[in-house]
Every structure is written in C-alpha cells, then in structure tokens.
Ligand SMILES: Cc1ncc(C[n+]2csc(CCOP(=O)(O)OP(=O)(O)O)c2C)c(N)n1
C-alpha cells in the first residue's frame with residue numbers, strides 16, 4: 001500500500017467522515033495540512049479570525065445536527081478558538097477542531113508559536129487529543145468524530161504536531177470505534193420510566209420543561225405526542241426555541257429570566273416537572289431554593305452529571321430523550337386536565353408578551369415580529385447576545401427546531417454572525433438572518449468578507465440601540481441608571497457621566513454600518529422609522545446576496561418580563577412601571 | 579466526611595492532569611492520591627481520598643465517569659475493603675531513655691526502624707489511616723523532624739464490588 005503523510009491522512013479522514021465544509025486559517029505549524037489541501041476535494045473556507053471559524057463550525061452543526069469542523073494553526077490560532085469551543089461545549093454542539101502544533105521534539109521548550117493547546121482547551125472540550133505518532137492519526141480522527149457526536153455531543157480538539165503531519169504511514173481508516181472507557185447509555189431504566197409514568201398519571205398540574213437535549217435527539221414528535229395525549233403544557237429553554245410548536249395551546253413559550261409570565265407561573269405551580277434534555281441552568285430556575293417548591297421532578301438526560309447538579313431530582317432517568325419518551329408514551333394515560341389547561345390559558349391572557357404596539361416609535365420587538373411574519377418562521381435566525389437575543393427568542397415564532405441559533409450557556413457576543421454564515425453553508429436553500437446587537441456585531445463583523453467572497457447570502461438586521469443594551473438595562477434597573485461604559489456612541493468630548501442618551505444630541509454613531517456594508521459591495525439600508533421597517537425587510541428578503549439593515553431602534557427599551565438575578569421565578573417584573 | 583474513590587484509567591499521558599483539573603474546577607481538595615500501573619500496563623489505578631459531603635461525592639463520581647479516559651469509578655461506601663498507607667517518620671532522640679521508648683513503641687505498632695543516627699531515627703510504618711495517625715500522635719510527643727506519607731492503596735475484600 002502506498003504510504004501517505006499525516007497531513008494527507010487528515011484530509012482523507014475528513015472526507016471519509018463526509019465533511020462538507022471546513023473553516024479555518026493557515027499558519028506555520030499547519031502548513032503541511034494546508035499543502036495537502038491544495039487541489040484536494042475538501043471544501044475549505046478561509047475565514048478572517050479563528051474565533052469566527054469556530055462559531056461557523058458551530059452554526060453549521062447546530063443547524064444541521066452534524067459535526068462542524070475547523071482547522072487552525074498552533075499558538076495564537078489555537079487560542080483564538082477557545083471561545084468557540086467553550087460556547088459549543090456549554091450548548092452540547094458537536095464539533096471537531098484541528099490545531100497545528102510545534103514539532104514533538106520541541107514541545108515544552110517555548111518554541112515559536114507554541115501554546116499548551118491541550119492544557120488550555122481541556123476544560124472547554126468534551127475531550128482532546130495530542131497525536132504524537134502518525135500511526136495513531138486516522139484512528140484518533142475517527143474517535144474524535146465519534147466522541148463529538150455521541151452521548152451528549154460536544155467539541156473535540158485534535159492537536160497535531162508538524163512532524164506528525166509530515167511523517168508517513170499506511171492509511172487505513174477504521175470503520176468502527178471501540179473505546180472501552182466511553183460507552184454512552186441511550187436506553188433509560190425501564191423501572192424508572194414506569195415510576196415516572198405513574199407519577200405523571202397521578203399528577204394534576206404537570207409541566208414539560210424541554211431543552212437542547214430534545215433537539216439533539218430529535219425527540220420533538222415524541223414530546224408533541226405525549227403532551228397532547230396527557231394534556232401537559234410545555235415550556236422551552238432558549239436553546240429549544242422551535243422544538244415545540246408555538247401555535248398549540250399547550251405551548252407556554254420560554255421560561256426563566258426573560259421567560260413568559262405563564263411559563264414561570266406554571267413552573268412555580270406545577271406538582272410535577274418533567275425535564276427533558278434541560279439542565280436547570282440558573283437563568284431558567286431563578287433562585288434555586290424557591291424553584292418549583294411544590295413539584296416532584298422527573299429528569300430525563302443523557303448526561304448523568306446534569307442530574308441533581310443544581311436541583312434535587314426525584315426520578316432521574318439517564319438516557320436518550322427520544323428513546324425514553326417512546327417508552328413513556330405507552331405508559332402515560334390519556335387525560336384532559338381541563339382545569340389545569342384553563343388556568344394556564346388564563347395566565348396567558350392575563351399577561352401575554354407585550355410592548356407598545358400602537359406607538360409610532362421604532363420598538364425592537366416590532367422588527368422581530370415582522371421578520372417572523374415575513375419569513376413565516378421558516379428562516380434560520382441567529383442572534384448575538386443581549387437584549388436583541390431575548391426579543392428574538394420571545395417574538396420569533398420558529399416553525400421547528402434548528403431554526404433559532406443562539407449562544408445560550410456561555411452567552412458569547414460575536415457568535416451570531418459567523419454562526420449564520422456557517423448555517424448558510426449547510427442550508428443554501430434556507431433564508432438565514434443574523435439578528436445582531438450593534439455591540440456584538442462589531443466583535444466578528446470582519447467575516448462579511450467570507451460571506452461576500454463565497455456568495456453566502458446572509459442577511460444582517462442590526463437592532464442598533466447605541467448601547468450594550470443588556471448592560472444598560474441592568475444599570476438602569478439595579479445600578480441607579482449609572483450608565484458606566486455601556487454607551488457605544490460615547491466620545492472624548494461627551495460629559496464624563498451621562499444617563500440621558502438621545503439620538504439627536506449624542507455624537508454620530510460609528511461605524512456607519514450602511515457605508516461599511518457598501519465597502520464590501522453589499523447593500524446597506526438604514527431604518528429610523530417604524531413605518532419603513534416592513535419595506536426594508538421585504539427589500540432585504542428580495543435581494544440576492546448579503547444585505548445589512550441598520551435599524552435605529554428605541555435606545556432605552558427594556559426586555560420584559562424579567563426575573564432579577566438571584567430572585568425567584570415568582571418575583572417576575574412583568575413590564576416597565578409594574 | 580472522608581471518602582475513598584478508586585478510579586481505573588487509561589495509562590496515558592495527561593490523564594492525571596484531567597482528573598486533578600476536574601477536582602480543582604469544583605473546588606474539591608484532594609487529601610491524598612496514589613497512582614500506579616495495574617497488572618495490565620495499559621490501565622492505571624488512582625486511589626483518591628477526599629473530604630466532602632455525599633452530594634459533592636456523587637457529583638464528583640459522575641464527573642469522573644464522564645471523562646473519556648476513565649474506565650471505572652468505585653467509591654468504597656458500603657463495601658468491605660482493605661486500605662493501607664505507608665509513612666516514613668523521622669523522630670528526635672533526646673537521650674538514651676527516649677530512644678529505648680521509641681524502640682518499644684515501634685514494636686507495639688508493628689512498625690520498623692530503618693535508620694538510626696546520632697539524634698534521630700526513621701520509622702517505617704504501614705497500616706490503615708487510624709493506625710498511622712495513632713502512631714503519629716505518640717511520635718509527636720518525642721518531636722517529629724520530618725514525615726513522608728503515601729496515599730492510600732485500597733482493594734475490596736474478596737469479590738465484593740470487584741472492579742471490572
Ligand atoms: C464576549 C462577551 N463579552 C461581554 C458580554 C457581556 N454582555 C452581555 S450582553 C452585552 C451587551 C450586548 O450589546 P449589543 O450587542 O449591542 O446587544 P443589545 O443588548 O444592545 O441588544 C454584554 C456586554 C458577553 N455576553 N460576551
């Protein structure tokens with residue numbers, strides 16, 4: 001058999017894994033890998049900042065349910081993807097990251113562009129490998145994909161020293177993986193499932209609390225069937241937006257800090273909570289000791305460490321959501337639960353999500369509602385982090401899972417735009433819209449070059465409030481309106497402290513996003529009035545190629561409802577002034 | 579509460595770092611740790627003694643299991659086991675009388691004197707934690723110059739909860 005170099009083995013292994021697209025940027029310690037790509041079938045996309053490469057791989061993975069891949073060089077290349085790995089790790093996103101490394105003979109000698117990539121990425125990856133012998137490379141790549149995509153998915157990094165990239169050996173890609181120390185358990189314990197079903201059958205006020213695990217295991221149909229059969233209302237986490245149809249009366253919407261009144265009310269009033277693939281994040285539970293005081297908790301999760309981590313669970317079921325729910329459907333009785341459904345409906349009517357709809361000011365919520373309406377909830381929406389993210393989660397009515405992509409666990413500003421580009425690579429026929437905060441967008445907007453050069457048609461709608469709005473809201477509500485370093489328009493000549501922003505008197509905002517878009521040959525549109533929103537959005541959707549809309553929304557709009565940090569879900573602030 | 583955890587892991591570089599990082603990330607202090615190859619050179623055994631409450635122990639055990647290089651985790655709650663630690667203790671000798679007393683004590687504890695010099699002896703003692711601490715208490719009365727102690731080596735009795 002003809003021998004191949006480590007670099008060639010890597011590329012062929014990726015092709016064997018049916019990798020459609022790889023994001024990255026070359027450098028000294030990865031040159032053999034890039035040389036092996038020259039003329040190969042691998043679809044490699046040159047990005048502008050490695051952090052964006054990791055978010056593109058992530059966005060591709062979230063939208064497709066397949067692993068995203070990125071390749072970077074050693075040292076700074078590798079450290080630049082740490083944020084992307086951590087974001088993916090928190091949100092259980094399958095990813096394989098490849099990094100170049102200095103030669104094995106000089107590892108540990110502070111060689112040029114050496115970083116302890118394995119040490120740095122250990123806490124933010126599901127697993128990582130340093131390959132010291134070319135003979136281990138093919139098997140390691142196989143294992144990396146296997147680990148990334150099975151059990152609770154997550155990012156896996158493979159660090160490859162440059163001498164290993166150059167060395168040769170025979171290439172055999174293994175067709176099976178056998179890792180004796182890694183055997184995820186998919187089947188739930190049937191005794192536990194029966195106990196859970198009995199508890200559900202006896203309960204009067206059950207609630208489903210569903211998270212990313214439902215999306216990962218494609219358990220949407222099972223949740224739908226079970227909830228309808230037993231009339232159990234369903235609330236979702238940020239990552240499970242779209243996993244349950246929002247037009248069904250059983251849908252409560254998102255829970256937690258910026259969740260709906262009815263979802264939080266239902267959680268606090270439930271006698272049983274059935275958590276499926278959700279991890280009781282503090283943004284969901286509020287003050288833990290006051291969380292769902294009267295409820296017994298059933299928790300289905302493939303990750304045993306997620307169970308009883310923050311909230312004590314009465315019936316743990318370790319297993320894959322879909323497999324477990326399939327078992328459960330037959331054991332759960334058909335029930336009307338009329339009183340409970342009526343109560344929930346009342347809560348919905350009492351305080352639906354609201355903003356000043358009849359105003360002629362440009363409220364950011366209105367923009368999201370219009371996007372939702374014009375795309376019929378069928379577009380892939382990505383968000384950055386902040387107020388615009390919460391408004392998107394609240395007002396975008398995603399038709400199904402994997403249409404709303406957002407960094408939940410880590411809350412990474414700079415995620416949304418590259419994630420949108422990654423998602424578009426996987427879904428060329430879907431509309432992809434990045435809803436951006438004016439602050440976050442500036443963290444990775446350099447990637448517009450990648451979109452333009454590769455004819456990647458991603459729309460950007462900036463909800464420009466001239467502020468790190470989320471920070472400003474907290475400062476307004478909890479720090480006496482002391483807007484410390486949250487204004488993005490503040491210049492040297494501004495008064496040192498200012499809590500009275502105003503579009504007319506504040507300095508001109510930079511950058512001018514319209515001119516900036518034009519410099520890439522991209523259509524830029526500025527909207528400052530509510531009446532122009534719809535037309536601009538329509539124009540955007542009709543236009544081929546990238547479009548950037550700079551929406552000058554109300555500066556001091558706040559996200560409601562809101563459960564203040566550290567408060568219980570009962571202490572929800574429903575809207576401004578009460 | 580003192581807990582002993584036995585972890586069978588792949589005998590690869592970096593595995594100890596993964597395990598100790600896991601404890602550190604959760605603010606969990608390791609009281610003692612012993613690592614050695616097993617009869618199978620591809621597998622190492624780590625015996626970790628930690629202090630903490632049950633719920634922390636449960637979380638740590640689950641987290642350990644989650645590591646890809648961990649083959650098996652056992653804690654020794656509710657199982658009969660044998661645990662041994664070994665200590666070297668350098669004790670002051672003030673005069674001949676105290677030297678004779680130390681020699682007698684060493685006999686009582688079934689320990690060994692492995693070095694004698696002008697003003698100190700080195701005692702080697704092995705046993706479970708309570709035996710070692712009992713001896714240490716006595717030795718302190720004479721003045722202890724230096725000590726070095728291993729982590730625990732622990733195995734189940736017979737087949738109860740056999741690892742693997
Ligand atoms: C990388 C990073 N740095 C800091 C934060 C803290 N943070 C959360 S939201 C936010 C403001 C985001 O501003 P913008 O993108 O304009 O969104 P807005 O809230 O105004 O909609 C900040 C600074 C973060 N989440 N991520």
Ligand SMILES: [Mg+2]
Nearest residue numbers: 437438467469
């Ligand atoms: Mg903003």
